[in-house]
Amino acid sequence: MTPSRLFLACTLVASTAALANAPVVKDAWVKPTLPGTKVSAAYMTIESATGAKLMRAETPRAAQVELHDMKMKDGVMEMKAEPSFAVPAKGALELKPGSKHIMLFKVGEPIKAGDKVPLTLTFEGADRKPVVVKVEAVAK
Numbered sequence: 770m771t772p773s774r775l776f777l778a779c780t781l782v783a784s785t786a787a788l789a790n791a792p793v794v795k796d797a798w799v800k801p802t803l804p805g806t807k808v809s810a811a812y813m814t815i816e817s818a819t820g821a822k823l824m825r826a827e828t829p830r831a832a833q834v835e836l837h838d839m840k841m842k843d844g845v846m847e848m849k850a851e852p853s854f855a856v857p858a859k860g861a862l863e864l865k866p867g868s869k870h871i872m873l874f875k876v877g878e879p880i881k882a883g884d885k886v887p888l889t890l891t892f893e894g895a896d897r898k899p900v901v902v903k904v905e906a907v908a909k
């Protein structure tokens with residue numbers, strides 16, 4: 770086997786192993802932007818066999834993306850940026866309105882109902898290695 774072939778074979782094995790441990794994202798959706806605003810939020814259910822941490826989210830549709838949680842403070846619901854979200858092993862993390870969500874700031878082109886918004890999610894796997902998952906969130 771030539772060195773380049775051997776390299777290719779290793780790459781294929783590595784990516785298959787990464788996929789087996791990759792978190793599974795279901796029902797991803799985003800809020801359309803309200804007229805005159807440049808903010809939106811993304812929601813989804815994330816499942817993981819091994820456990821993982823969502824570290825970062827990115828989209829070409831927004832210049833700034835943060836992980837947010839809603840907390841009660843002095844009787845008022847407040848949004849708070851979080852460094853990461855934990856996905857429990859053999860469990861699910863639900864991102865939903867009024868709870869944890871992915872916040873989009875500085876949205877460029879307005880997001881309209883029916884748009885498919887690409888999201889790149891970077892997780893830290895149970896083995897502490899980064900796992901990147903790409904999804905399309907439907908605006909509704």
Ligand SMILES: [Cu+2]
Nearest residue numbers: 837848870872
């Ligand atoms: Cu928020």
